[in-house]
Amino acid sequence: MSNDKTLTKRRGFLKASLAVGTGVSGALTSNSASAQSNTFLEIDPWTKTQGATFVNPPYGLPSKYEKEVVRRLPNPAPIFLTASRTPIQNLHGIITPNGLHFERHHAGVPDINPDQHRLVVHGLVDRPMIFSMENIMRFPSESKIYFMECSGNSAAELKRSANNTAQQIHGLISCCEWTGVRVSTLLQECGIKPQATWVLAEGADGAAMTRSIPLSKMLDDAILAYAQNGEMLRAEQGYPLRLFLPSYEGNMSIKWLRRLKLGTEPWQTREETSAYTDLRENGKALQFTFKMEVKSVITQPSGMMKLKSKGFYEISGIAWSGNGKIRRVEVSTDAGKTWQEAMLQEPVMDKSLVRFRYPWVWDGAPAVLMSRAVDTSGDVQPTMEALIKTKSANTFYHNNAIQPWQVAANGEVTNGR
Amino acid sequence: MSNDKTLTKRRGFLKASLAVGTGVSGALTSNSASAQSNTFLEIDPWTKTQGATFVNPPYGLPSKYEKEVVRRLPNPAPIFLTASRTPIQNLHGIITPNGLHFERHHAGVPDINPDQHRLVVHGLVDRPMIFSMENIMRFPSESKIYFMECSGNSAAELKRSANNTAQQIHGLISCCEWTGVRVSTLLQECGIKPQATWVLAEGADGAAMTRSIPLSKMLDDAILAYAQNGEMLRAEQGYPLRLFLPSYEGNMSIKWLRRLKLGTEPWQTREETSAYTDLRENGKALQFTFKMEVKSVITQPSGMMKLKSKGFYEISGIAWSGNGKIRRVEVSTDAGKTWQEAMLQEPVMDKSLVRFRYPWVWDGAPAVLMSRAVDTSGDVQPTMEALIKTKSANTFYHNNAIQPWQVAANGEVTNGR
Numbered sequence: 082m083s084n085d086k087t088l089t090k091r092r093g094f095l096k097a098s099l100a101v102g103t104g105v106s107g108a109l110t111s112n113s114a115s116a117q118s119n120t121f122l123e124i125d126p127w128t129k130t131q132g133a134t135f136v137n138p139p140y141g142l143p144s145k146y147e148k149e150v151v152r153r154l155p156n157p158a159p160i161f162l163t164a165s166r167t168p169i170q171n172l173h174g175i176i177t178p179n180g181l182h183f184e185r186h187h188a189g190v191p192d193i194n195p196d197q198h199r200l201v202v203h204g205l206v207d208r209p210m211i212f213s214m215e216n217i218m219r220f221p222s223e224s225k226i227y228f229m230e231c232s233g234n235s236a237a238e239l240k241r242s243a244n245n246t247a248q249q250i251h252g253l254i255s256c257c258e259w260t261g262v263r264v265s266t267l268l269q270e271c272g273i274k275p276q277a278t279w280v281l282a283e284g285a286d287g288a289a290m291t292r293s294i295p296l297s298k299m300l301d302d303a304i305l306a307y308a309q310n311g312e313m314l315r316a317e318q319g320y321p322l323r324l325f326l327p328s329y330e331g332n333m334s335i336k337w338l339r340r341l342k343l344g345t346e347p348w349q350t351r352e353e354t355s356a357y358t359d360l361r362e363n364g365k366a367l368q369f370t371f372k373m374e375v376k377s378v379i380t381q382p383s384g385m386m387k388l389k390s391k392g393f394y395e396i397s398g399i400a401w402s403g404n405g406k407i408r409r410v411e412v413s414t415d416a417g418k419t420w421q422e423a424m425l426q427e428p429v430m431d432k433s434l435v436r437f438r439y440p441w442v443w444d445g446a447p448a449v450l451m452s453r454a455v456d457t458s459g460d461v462q463p464t465m466e467a468l469i470k471t472k473s474a475n476t477f478y479h480n481n482a483i484q485p486w487q488v489a490a491n492g493e494v495t496n497g498r
Numbered sequence: 499m500s501n502d503k504t505l506t507k508r509r510g511f512l513k514a515s516l517a518v519g520t521g522v523s524g525a526l527t528s529n530s531a532s533a534q535s536n537t538f539l540e541i542d543p544w545t546k547t548q549g550a551t552f553v554n555p556p557y558g559l560p561s562k563y564e565k566e567v568v569r570r571l572p573n574p575a576p577i578f579l580t581a582s583r584t585p586i587q588n589l590h591g592i593i594t595p596n597g598l599h600f601e602r603h604h605a606g607v608p609d610i611n612p613d614q615h616r617l618v619v620h621g622l623v624d625r626p627m628i629f630s631m632e633n634i635m636r637f638p639s640e641s642k643i644y645f646m647e648c649s650g651n652s653a654a655e656l657k658r659s660a661n662n663t664a665q666q667i668h669g670l671i672s673c674c675e676w677t678g679v680r681v682s683t684l685l686q687e688c689g690i691k692p693q694a695t696w697v698l699a700e701g702a703d704g705a706a707m708t709r710s711i712p713l714s715k716m717l718d719d720a721i722l723a724y725a726q727n728g729e730m731l732r733a734e735q736g737y738p739l740r741l742f743l744p745s746y747e748g749n750m751s752i753k754w755l756r757r758l759k760l761g762t763e764p765w766q767t768r769e770e771t772s773a774y775t776d777l778r779e780n781g782k783a784l785q786f787t788f789k790m791e792v793k794s795v796i797t798q799p800s801g802m803m804k805l806k807s808k809g810f811y812e813i814s815g816i817a818w819s820g821n822g823k824i825r826r827v828e829v830s831t832d833a834g835k836t837w838q839e840a841m842l843q844e845p846v847m848d849k850s851l852v853r854f855r856y857p858w859v860w861d862g863a864p865a866v867l868m869s870r871a872v873d874t875s876g877d878v879q880p881t882m883e884a885l886i887k888t889k890s891a892n893t894f895y896h897n898n899a900i901q902p903w904q905v906a907a908n909g910e911v912t913n914g915r
Contacts, residue, residue, distance in 0.1 A: 125702055127702060127703070128608070130704055131704050132607040132609070132703055133607045133609070134607075135582060139568030139570065140559065141596060141599070142557065142732075143732060144730065144732065146612055146737070147730050150729060152557070152558070171729070172725075173728060174675045175675065175728070176675045178596055178728050180597075182558070184552065186549065188549055189548045189550050189551050190550045190552075192549070192562075193544050194563065197542070219812070221857060222812060222814070224590060224853055257593075285542055285545050286544070286545065286549055287545060287547055287548050287549055308590035310595050311589040311595050312560060312588070312595050312598065313560065313564050315558050315560060316550075317552070317558065393636060397639070426640065428847065430845065438638065438639065
C-alpha cells in the first residue's frame with residue numbers, strides 16, 4: 082500500500098469527517114436512485130455511437146459544456162479593458178490552465194516574433210551583451226510552481242460590497258509551473274560590477290512597461306521565464322520572454338522583456354511613482370511594496386453559488402504567501418467566532434498556491450464562511466478592519482483581508498462584507 | 499535570501515557547470531552582438547504600436563509562433579486513428595498542458611452531457627447506488643500530480659529504428675494535476691462486502707471500454723477524477739468522469755466512467771485477453787502487467803533536432819516510475835561507457851514525472867546520449883538487450899528500455915538504435 086504520509090493522514094481525516102454521518106449519507110441518498118432504477122438500464126445515446134476520432138485536434142480545448150468557465154472582466158467592467166480574471170471558483174487543485182491565467186497589460190499584447198526578439202543586459206556590468214531566444218534557451222534552466230498575483234487583486238472589495246463571484250473580486254491570482262533561466266546565471270555571464278544594487282527591467286510592449294527591482298531579489302530567485310505549464314509562454318503572459326519575480330506583485334514581473342540595466346538606485350519610473358504606490362492617511366505614499374502578503378479565499382462555496390440542500394459540503398479554497406510557505410489555514414463557519422484547522426493538500430510548496438479543504442455539514446441556518454491563512458513567517462491574514470487600521474482607509478493595492486461569504490437560509494451565497 | 503535547499507544545491511551545481519567556461523561563454527559570445535549593436539537601437543515595431551486588447555478571449559490559446567507544437571499521430575500513421583502523442587521534445591518542466599495531453603480512445607470520444615451522466619456502483623456492496631456528477635462532486639476530494647503512460651508507449655522502438663522525434667517514439671506519456679474523489683470514499687459509502695477482491699470498471703463510450711482492477715488498488719490510491727490541471731476534464735480525457743489509477747498502464751484508468759462492479763475474480767474482458775497482454779517466447783501470454791516500470795528519456799536534444807555549434811548544452815529529459823519516486827537519473831554521453839548523475843528538479847513527487855538536467859559541453863565529435871533512471875524500489879531502467887532477454891522478443895507493451903540519441907559530427911540528432 083502507499084507509503085505517502087499525506088495519504089495516511091488524509092485517510093484518518095476522511096474517516097473523521099465521514100463519521101459526521103448523516104451529512105454525506107443523507108445528501109447522497111436523497112439525490113440518488115437505487116441501482117435498480119430503470120433509467121440506468123437504458124443505454125445512453127453516446128454509448129450506442131462511434132465518438133469523435135479526435136475532438137479538438139491538434140491543440141485541445143475544453144468540453145463545450147464548460148464554455149462558461151472563461152476569463153472575465155471585473156463587474157462592473159472598467160473603461161479601459163486592461164485585465165481579465167481567472168475563474169477561481171470553477172477550478173480545483175492549484176494549477177491554473179494557461180488558457181485561464183489572468184491577464185494584465187498596459188498597452189495591449191504585442192505580437193513578437195521570437196526569432197527577432199532580443200534581451201540586452203547593460204549598465205553596471207563588465208560585459209554588456211545582447212541575447213537571442215536561442216542564446217537564452219541554451220543556459221541551464223529550472224522549473225518551479227509559483228503563484229502570481231496582481232497587486233490590485235481584491236481592490237474592489239476595499240471600497241464596496243457587491244453580489245460578485247470569487248472571480249470578480251479575487252480573480253487576479255493564478256498559479257503555473259514556470260520554466261526559465263535564473264537571472265543570476267545570465268548576470269554572472271555579463272559580470273556584475275560591485276557598486277550595482279538595482280536593476281531596471283523593460284518590456285517590449287507599447288507601454289515599454291518598466292520597473293526598478295533590487296539586485297538582491299534578482300540574484301535570489303528571479304527567473305527569465307520562457308515556458309509556463311510545460312509549453313512556451315502564452316502571448317498575453319509575455320511571449321517569448323518574461324521576468325518572473327516569485328512572490329512579488331505581478332506588474333514587476335515584466336513581460337515581453339527586452340532590457341535589464343544595472344544601476345545604483347531606483348529609476349522612478351511611471352509605474353513606481355504615479356501607479357502601484359500605497360497612499361497613507363497623511364497624504365504621503367509608500368512607494369515600494371514588493372511582496373504579496375499572506376492570503377486565502379474560499380472558492381467553493383463562494384459568491385453567487387447556491388447550496389441546494391442541507392448536509393455535507395467540502396469547503397475548499399486557495400491560500401498563498403509572498404513570505405514563502407503556508408503553515409496553516411483556519412476556517413470559520415460562524416463569522417469568525419470559532420476557527421478550525423483545514424487540511425492542506427501536499428506538497429505545500431514555497432511561493433505556490435496551496436489547496437485547503439474543510440468538511441462541513443450545513444444545518445440549513447444562515448452562516449458566514451471565512452478562511453484565515455498563516456504563513457511560516459508567522460504572518461496572519463488580517464480582517465478588513467485590521468488591514469485598514471494598520472494601513473490606511475485609502476488602501477487600494479495589497480488587500481489581503483479575510484473574505485466572508487454569507488450563506489442564506491435558502492442556500493444562496495453572497496459577499497458577506 | 500532563499501532557504502530552499504534545492505536552490506542552494508543548484509547554485510553549487512551551476513557554478514561547477516559554468517566553470518566549464520568556454521562552453522557557455524563561447525557559445526553565447528559567438529552568437530551575440532555587443533550592446534552597441536545598431537540593431538538594438540532600433541525600436542521594434544511591436545513597441546511602437548498598441549497591442550491586442552485581449553489576445554485569445556475568453557479561453558486562451560498558444561502563440562501563433564508555436565503552431566507546430568501540437569499532438570501528432572505516430573509516424574507512419576496507423577490505419578485506425580486511435581492515439582495522438584504529446585510533443586515531449588517541445589515541453590519544459592513536468593506539467594503537460596491539457597491541450598497537449600496524449601489521447602487514446604477505443605471508439606472515439608463521446609459527447610456526454612454531465613447533467614445526464616451517472617455512475618452506478620453494484621455487485622458485492624451492501625448498498626448499490628447511482629451517483630450523479632453533483633453527488634460525486636460533494637464528496638471530499640484530493641489533488642495530485644501524476645504521470646499517465648500508455649502501455650504501448652515506445653512500442654515502435656522495439657521493432658525498428660527510424661528517424662523519429664521523441665514525440666513519435668515516446669509521446670504516449672503526460673503528466674497533470676488530477677482532482678477527484680478517492681474510490682475508497684465512494685466504496686465506503688456503498689459498503690464493501692468482505693468477499694470482494696476485484697472491481698470491474700466500465701466506460702460510457704461506444705467501446706464500453708472495460709477492465710478488471712484489484713480491489714486493493716482501488717482502496718489504495720485510485721481516484722474518480724473530474725478535473726485535470728485545475729479545470730474540468732477534457733472530453734478526450736473522459737469528461738465528465740474518469741477512473742485514475744496512479745502508475746498503472748493508461749488504458750485501465752477507464753474514461754467516461756459509468757459503472758463499478760465488485761466481484762471475486764477478473765471478468766476476462768476483451769481488453770485483458772485479446773489486447774494488453776504480453777506474449778512470451780513459449781507462446782503463452784502474461785495477462786496482467788499493471789504498473790508502468792522505471793523509465794526516462796532525454797527530450798532535449800532528441801531525434802530530428804540539430805545542434806548548431808559546439809559548446810555548452812543542457813541535456814534535459816523526463817523520468818518516472820510506477821513503483822513510486824525516482825531516486826536518481828544518470829546520463830551518458832559516450833553510448834553508455836560512463837555515466838554521470840543528473841540533477842533532479844524538486845519537488846520529486848510520487849508517481850509523477852521528474853525533470854532531470856545535465857550540463858554538457860559538446861566538442862563537435864559524434865556522441866551517443868542516453869539516460870538511465872533508478873527508482874526508490876531499486877529498479878534500474880534496462881537496456882533494450884536486457885529488456886528483451888528478461889521479457890521476450892515478442893514484447894510490444896511496457897517497453898521501458900534506455901533510449902540512445904546519436905549526435906552526428908554535423909550536429910544532427912537521430913535515433914541511436
